[in-house]
Structures are given as C-alpha cells and as structure tokens.
Amino acid sequence: MSLARRRFLRLASAALGLAACRPGPGEQTAAPPSDGAPPPADPPLRPEPVLLGGPKQKILILGGTAFLGPQLVEAAQARGHSVTLFNRGKTRPELFPDVEKLRGDRDGDLKALQGRTWDTVIDTSGYVPRIVKASAELLAPNVRQYVFVSTISVYADTSKLGIDEDAPVAVAPDPTTEDIPAHYGALKALCEQAAEAAVPGRTTVIRPGLIVGPGDGSDRFTYWPARVAAGGEVLAPGDPSTPVQFIDVRDLAEFIIAAIEGGHVGVYNADGAPLPMGELLTGSKAALASNAEFTWVDRQFLADNKVEPWSDLPVWLPPDPGFEGAATFRIDRATAIGLKFRPLAETVTSTVAWWNTLPEPRRAKMRAGITREREAQLLAAWHAAHPAPGKPKAKKKKAA
Numbered sequence: 001m002s003l004a005r006r007r008f009l010r011l012a013s014a015a016l017g018l019a020a021c022r023p024g025p026g027e028q029t030a031a032p033p034s035d036g037a038p039p040p041a042d043p044p045l046r047p048e049p050v051l052l053g054g055p056k057q058k059i060l061i062l063g064g065t066a067f068l069g070p071q072l073v074e075a076a077q078a079r080g081h082s083v084t085l086f087n088r089g090k091t092r093p094e095l096f097p098d099v100e101k102l103r104g105d106r107d108g109d110l111k112a113l114q115g116r117t118w119d120t121v122i123d124t125s126g127y128v129p130r131i132v133k134a135s136a137e138l139l140a141p142n143v144r145q146y147v148f149v150s151t152i153s154v155y156a157d158t159s160k161l162g163i164d165e166d167a168p169v170a171v172a173p174d175p176t177t178e179d180i181p182a183h184y185g186a187l188k189a190l191c192e193q194a195a196e197a198a199v200p201g202r203t204t205v206i207r208p209g210l211i212v213g214p215g216d217g218s219d220r221f222t223y224w225p226a227r228v229a230a231g232g233e234v235l236a237p238g239d240p241s242t243p244v245q246f247i248d249v250r251d252l253a254e255f256i257i258a259a260i261e262g263g264h265v266g267v268y269n270a271d272g273a274p275l276p277m278g279e280l281l282t283g284s285k286a287a288l289a290s291n292a293e294f295t296w297v298d299r300q301f302l303a304d305n306k307v308e309p310w311s312d313l314p315v316w317l318p319p320d321p322g323f324e325g326a327a328t329f330r331i332d333r334a335t336a337i338g339l340k341f342r343p344l345a346e347t348v349t350s351t352v353a354w355w356n357t358l359p360e361p362r363r364a365k366m367r368a369g370i371t372r373e374r375e376a377q378l379l380a381a382w383h384a385a386h387p388a389p390g391k392p393k394a395k396k397k398k399a400a
Contacts, residue, residue, distance in 0.1 A: 050144050050202055053263025056080045060118040060143070062106065062135060063125035065092045067215050068149065071253035072122060073099060079257055086113060087125070106131050110138055117142040120260050124149045128178050129190040136198035145263070146199040147256060150192050150207045152269060152329055153185035159322050164330040165207070165267040192267075204259055209271035209329060210246040210315065213347055214354030220314040221246055223369035225348045226355050228284040228292045235375050235382075236294040237302060237313045240278025243327040244315045247272045248347045251340060258338040268334040272341055274327055277316055280344070287345035288352060297382050305378060307370065314368045 059076050063069045064085040073096055076083050084100040093101075102112035106125065113135070121143050126132040136146055154169040172186035180187060196203040212221035227234055252270055259268070278294075285292050299318050302309075309316050317326045331339065355363065370378070 052145050052202065052265065053261055055261060057119035057260065058082050058084070059260070060084045060086060060121045062086050062121065062123045065095050067217065068211060068249055068253060069124050070095060070215065071249050072124070072256060075253040075257045079261070081257070084118065106135055110135060113138055119143065120145040120147060122147045122149070122256065123195065126191045127180050127187060129187065129194045130178070132191040133194040133198060136195045140199045145202050145204060145260060145265070146195055147204045147206065147260060148192055148195040150188045150205050151185065152207045152209045152271060154189040154192070154207060155185070158326040159324050161325040161328045162330050163325050163328070165269055165333055202265060204265050205267040206256055207267065207269050208247055208252055211249050211252060212246045212351065213249040214350050215249065219366045219368040222351055222355055223314045223366060224280065225284050225288065225352045226366070227369070228281065228290050229288045229352050231291040232293070233379060234292045234294050235379055236281055236296045237309070237316045238277065238299045238318045240276060240296060242277045242316065242318055243274035244277050244280055244317070245271045245274050245327045245329060246315060248342055251342055255334065255339045262337060264337050269329050269331050270334050270339060271329050271331050273331065280315065283344045284348045287348045295379060295382065297378065301382060305381065307378065311368065312370050
C-alpha cells in the first residue's frame with residue numbers, strides 16, 4: 001500500500017469517526033480550545049517495507065581504492081550500477097576519474113554523506129565499532145541495504161572442522177578497545193553487530209578468508225606464484241594434503257554485487273573451497289610452465305628452525321592444536337546465492353602478471369614469506385639431515 005493511500009484511508013476513518021460523534025439536535029457541543037494551541041500533529045506514518053535488490057542501483061563504497069574496492073567498482077560498473085566513493089583521497093586518488101568521489105574521514109568527518117541517498121552501501125573499511133556505528137546510523141534512513149565486509153577471523157574457535165556462519169564469534173575482553181592488531185577478529189564481530197543494530201534486517205555481512213589475486217599488497221598469496229615462477233628447488237611446507245583456503249578478489253567482488261542485486265541479507269562466509277597445499281603448488285607450476293621442484297619439509301623441522309606458518313610460509317596453516325579447522329570453513333550458504341570461483345590457473349597467472357608490473361625495488365622486498373637466502377639455508381639443513389637414498393648423512397663438525 002502506498003503512503004498516499006495509507007494517509008487517505010486514515011483521514012477517511014477519522015472523518016467517519018467525527019460524523020459518528022457529531023451531536024444531535026439539542027445536545028451540547030464541547031467548547032473549542034481557547035488557548036490558541038495548534039491541533040496535535042499526525043503521528044508519523046509507518047514506513048513502507050523496504051524492497052531490496054534489483055539492477056542498476058546507486059552504490060556507495062566506503063573506501064574503494066585499495067584492493068577489494070577497485071574490483072567492486074569494476075564489477076558494479078560492468079553490471080550497470082552507478083558508484084560513489086567516500087574516502088580521504090590518500091590512496092590512489094587518480095583511480096576512476098569517471099566516478100563520483102566524496103572526501104571525508106570516517107572518524108569524525110561524515111559531512112559529505114549527509115542528505116544523500118543511495119540504494120546500497122558497501123563498507124570495505126570498517127575496523128572499529130564506534131566508527132562503523134557512526135556511518136551506519138547516519139546512512140540508515142537514506143539507504144536500502146548496508147553491506148559490511150568482515151572476516152572469517154571473527155570466529156572464536158578454529159579447532160572444529162567445517163565452521164559455519166552460526167559458530168560463536170570472538171569477544172574482546174574490553175568492548176571499548178580499539179586495539180586492532182590485538183583484537184582484530186573480536187572488533188570485526190562488534191562492527192558486524194553495530195551495522196546490524198543501525199540497519200536492522202537490511203544488513204549483509206560478508207566474511208571472506210584470505211583475499212588473493214592481482215593488486216594484493218600484502219604478498220601473502222603472491223609469495224607462492226612468484227616463487228614458483230622463479231623455478232628451481234622450492235621449499236614446500238608440511239604435508240601436501242594439508243588444506244588451504246583463499247578467494248580471488250575478483251570472485252569476491254562479483255559475489256558481493258550479486259548479493260546486492262539479489263537483496264540477500266544475513267551472514268555469509270565468502271572463501272574458496274578447501275584445496276590441498278600440494279595442488280596449489282603443482283597447479284601453479286603447471287599454469288606458469290615452471291621448472292620448479294618441490295622439497296616437502298616436515299612441520300617439526302620447520303618449528304625447530306623457527307619457521308612460522310602463515311607469516312614465514314604464507315597461506316599454509318597446519319592443523320596444529322586449536323587450528324584444526326582453520327582451512328575448512330563452510331561456504332555452502334554463499335555458493336547457494338551465487339558465489340563462484342575462477343580456475344586456480346587464472347588466479348595464479350594474473351597474480352604473476354600483475355607482480356611483474358611492479359618496480360624492481362618493490363619486487364626485491366617481498367612483504368610476506370621467507371627470503372631466497374633463508375630458503376636456501378633451510379633446504380641445505382634439511383638435505384643434510386635427510387640425505388637422499390645411498391648418500392651418507394653429513395656429520396656435524398665438532399666445536400674447536
């Protein structure tokens with residue numbers, strides 16, 4: 001029912017009530033108010049139900065120029081949506097000259113968003129609940145849907161296999177903390193709750209795993225394609241069957257836009273299907289036509305040599321106590337509404353192609369993974385302790 005018709009019916013009902021109460025002949029009527037006060041205002045109308053989804057929407061992206069943001073812009077534009085970016089203008093401001101850009105700061109300067117309306121907001125840059133609350137509450141009356149990009153790091157317990165969206169989330173010891181490095185997952189969980197509280201029933205929470213692909217400045221995935229492309233003997237960690245999970249940034253962006261078009265709300269794990277570490281490496285070798293040879297080094301040797309999973313050897317998370325389910329997140333809720341994946345070979349080759357466009361000084365200092373020198377030292381130590389069949393084990397030299 002439209003607002004106009006709803007108002008008409010209410011006024012008609014009021015008129016009928018007045019007619020029923022009109023005094024008959026000889027009856028005393030009440031005196032009109034003599035203080036000159038205006039009649040009471042109509043109570044506010046109940047808003048119409050918000051219809052979510054649809055093509056060609058007006059989309060506001062909070063952030064938009066780092067890693068996921070540009071892919072969201074391209075995916076949205078490719079499907080006919082119009083995009084506005086809101087950010088400080090400090091990260092690659094030259095991107096997207098044809099896109100409307102509003103300048104401000106999420107932490108205290110939201111003036112550029114006041115009085116504006118959009119169909120959907122995508123929050124790619126929320127890490128502190130206080131800041132997410134401010135933007136969500138400001139935008140709530142003027143948007144249909146609020147999409148918050150969270151993380152699978154919100155889950156409190158990664159020891160269980162097959163974690164789904166209903167699993168408990170981490171809780172910060174102090175809900176007012178803003179120490180992101182110390183409480184990243186718990187703060188993201190509070191951000192999710194702040195968004196839902198401000199835009200109830202119209203919030204979509206996306207929990208991606210490791211986001212990979214061209215443009216990833218962290219090098220957390222790029223380490224492996226770049227290393228395999230260089231060829232030679234490659235230190236491979238642990239057991240080839242250990243699962244890993246990651247999602248191509250382009251697949252994530254396309255899923256978010258599809259979720260918006262479908263009007264889907266709720267919480268979704270957005271990650272790739274678990275893939276054995278061995279398949280990641282051999283698949284990269286095949287895609288890159290590399291001569292790489294993999295030497296699988298066991299978990300204990302790496303621990304003894306203070307080589308850390310994830311940081312020293314990215315993507316890889318062995319099933320140590322407490323992390324048995326860290327690469328087995330359930331994604332069927334997301335695939336049911338449109339999450340799709342491109343072939344591994346496409347992710348690998350496009351990542352290397354992008355990597356090769358970076359300046360040499362940048363490529364010389366990878367931000368994740370071990371150096372080639374450290375890798376060579378570890379391989380030498382491994383071979384000394386595990387000689388090939390028929391080759392005597394190297395003797396340790398006695399101290400002088």
